Amino acid sequence: MPEAFNARLRAVQRRTGSALCVGLDVDPVRLPAGLSQDHYGFERFVRGIIDATTDLVCAYKPNLAFYEATGEHSYRLLRATLDAIPSDVISIADAKRGDIGTTAERYAAAIFDGLGFDAMTVNPYQGSDSVEPYLRDPERGAFVLCKTSNPGSADFQDVRSPDTDGEALWESVARRALDWNASGNVGLVVGATYPEQLTRVRALAPELPILIPGVGTQGGDAAESMLRGASADGTLAVINVSRQVLYASSGSDWQEAARREAQSLRDAMRGAGNASPAERS
Amino acid sequence: MPEAFNARLRAVQRRTGSALCVGLDVDPVRLPAGLSQDHYGFERFVRGIIDATTDLVCAYKPNLAFYEATGEHSYRLLRATLDAIPSDVISIADAKRGDIGTTAERYAAAIFDGLGFDAMTVNPYQGSDSVEPYLRDPERGAFVLCKTSNPGSADFQDVRSPDTDGEALWESVARRALDWNASGNVGLVVGATYPEQLTRVRALAPELPILIPGVGTQGGDAAESMLRGASADGTLAVINVSRQVLYASSGSDWQEAARREAQSLRDAMRGAGNASPAERS
Numbered sequence: 001m002p003e004a005f006n007a008r009l010r011a012v013q014r015r016t017g018s019a020l021c022v023g024l025d026v027d028p029v030r031l032p033a034g035l036s037q038d039h040y041g042f043e044r045f046v047r048g049i050i051d052a053t054t055d056l057v058c059a060y061k062p063n064l065a066f067y068e069a070t071g072e073h074s075y076r077l078l079r080a081t082l083d084a085i086p087s088d089v090i091s092i093a094d095a096k097r098g099d100i101g102t103t104a105e106r107y108a109a110a111i112f113d114g115l116g117f118d119a120m121t122v123n124p125y126q127g128s129d130s131v132e133p134y135l136r137d138p139e140r141g142a143f144v145l146c147k148t149s150n151p152g153s154a155d156f157q158d159v160r161s162p163d164t165d166g167e168a169l170w171e172s173v174a175r176r177a178l179d180w181n182a183s184g185n186v187g188l189v190v191g192a193t194y195p196e197q198l199t200r201v202r203a204l205a206p207e208l209p210i211l212i213p214g215v216g217t218q219g220g221d222a223a224e225s226m227l228r229g230a231s232a233d234g235t236l237a238v239i240n241v242s243r244q245v246l247y248a249s250s251g252s253d254w255q256e257a258a259r260r261e262a263q264s265l266r267d268a269m270r271g272a273g274n275a276s277p278a279e280r281s
Numbered sequence: 282m283p284e285a286f287n288a289r290l291r292a293v294q295r296r297t298g299s300a301l302c303v304g305l306d307v308d309p310v311r312l313p314a315g316l317s318q319d320h321y322g323f324e325r326f327v328r329g330i331i332d333a334t335t336d337l338v339c340a341y342k343p344n345l346a347f348y349e350a351t352g353e354h355s356y357r358l359l360r361a362t363l364d365a366i367p368s369d370v371i372s373i374a375d376a377k378r379g380d381i382g383t384t385a386e387r388y389a390a391a392i393f394d395g396l397g398f399d400a401m402t403v404n405p406y407q408g409s410d411s412v413e414p415y416l417r418d419p420e421r422g423a424f425v426l427c428k429t430s431n432p433g434s435a436d437f438q439d440v441r442s443p444d445t446d447g448e449a450l451w452e453s454v455a456r457r458a459l460d461w462n463a464s465g466n467v468g469l470v471v472g473a474t475y476p477e478q479l480t481r482v483r484a485l486a487p488e489l490p491i492l493i494p495g496v497g498t499q500g501g502d503a504a505e506s507m508l509r510g511a512s513a514d515g516t517l518a519v520i521n522v523s524r525q526v527l528y529a530s531s532g533s534d535w536q537e538a539a540r541r542e543a544q545s546l547r548d549a550m551r552g553a554g555n556a557s558p559a560e561r562s
Contacts, residue, residue, distance in 0.1 A: 065387035100431040106346035125406040127433025150381040152408025
């Protein structure tokens with residue numbers, strides 16, 4: 001029987017000893033020296049970043065917006081990226097798709113079946129029947145937006161309701177995610193910029209993967225995210241860092257610089273993950 | 282000075298006398314007789330539907346999921362679709378994108394600047410700062426998901442909070458949309474399957490466009506949607522119908538059948554739109 005996504009993620013994290021996910025938010029105008037600011041440079045850069053960091057990560061997270069902005073090159077660049085990601089680490093499409101019925105099925109078909117991503121990010125605003133189509137294949141994971149890293153996440157996600165015993169919307173989403181996880185392939189997205197909420201989500205959902213963006217440029221801390229976000233066995237926190245790794249150097253040493261940054265982040269997460277339960281609480 | 286999106290939509294609806302938006306949810310396996318079930322058939326079908334209905338609609342709404350599911354053909358099919366939509370009707374990308382900062386900027390760049398859509402659908406779960414990047418060009422419109430047409434929309438959108446005087450989340454979104462509309466380019470999405478909520482949103486936001494999906498296959502009624510969703514002058518309801526028009530016939534008369542269906546829907550909406558204020562309330 002094929003392994004469900006969450007079990008596979010845990011196994012990959014145990015093997016690699018890494019909670020680091022490198023986010024591929026590739027902006028052609030920010031490419032380092034020596035790369036052309038077009039789709040050729042984009043592809044060389046993505047391949048170079050993956051080559052330089054592949055033994056340090058549990059996952060890569062291509063950000064589909066940056067691909068789509070390249071227009072006619074989008075599909076080919078996505079294919080090239082997926083070809084470069086080794087099959088023994090996880091690929092997560094940061095797509096934040098959300099829609100219903102046949103439309104959601106088509107997004108899942110495009111991202112899982114067509115492109116071959118292992119997982120994707122999903123927006124829960126439209127409710128359970130909008131999430132379900134992304135969960136039909138147990139081998140593919142859906143990371144559902146819960147408490148996102150941006151300041152505006154307060155606007156709707158923090159709204160508290162007596163309908164849910166005074167819990168915030170993001171807590172209701174975390175609870176629903178437990179129900180959705182019947183096949184073992186649901187995760188949540190919680191920003192590193194909201195450490196208390198991260199602790200709370202881990203308590204509500206002890207066995208769900210949590211994808212944690214917001215480390216680095218946005219102000220979240222890698223070690224603290226690990227302490228708060230990892231499950232009891234030190235796995236299931238997937239801590240994403242994008243710009244801090246990608247743009248570690250704008251010079252010709254960009255690969256070495258990205259590797260150094262990734263290693264330092266991986267080690268900081270590992271140190272926190274090895275903390276004893278007493279230290280962690 | 283260029284016209285803001287909402288004013289342009291109103292002008293297009295006055296000129297065409299139509300509130301009908303035809304949704305382009307093209308499933309290659311549902312193409313009518315005589316068309317190949319591949320990207321060639323997809324393109325011929327889209328062009329044929331647009332040719333057959335262009336004088337009957339105010340807008341077309343390509344559903345990006347169905348394009349993306351064609352993989353490598355996606356970008357070219359989107360371009361071909363936009364080339365086929367006359368510049369004097371509105372093109373709406375049903376994309377339901379939502380993300381923050383530079384990512385949202387890249388989605389807006391891909392859909393507005395790259396592809397040239399007039400408007401797109403946007404998911405508000407991540408809050409104000411996730412919607413703002415889609416609003417920077419007053420000529421481009423953002424239809425923000427408010428109360429969606431599916432049963433699962435109750436899960437989170439209907440949650441009531443004392444923080445907002447007991448209003449549901451979808452009502453809070455509608456109120457926020459009024460603030461976001463400083464440049465006259467924000468609309469809302471409310472399902473035809475929730476007529477009372479549609480009336481309420483129109484009351485809360487008398488001058489915002491409302492994109493109304495869910496007519497036909499999902500059970501919503503075209504005339505009722507017009508009565509409840511149009512503004513006082515009979516404009517600003519954009520009533521989407523997809524499958525009922527696209528798949529009106531599976532035979533070789535698919536263009537005539539689509540035209541007949543579109544005409545009947547347009548006329549039903551027009552009749553309701555011409556109702557006197559007394560009849561409408």
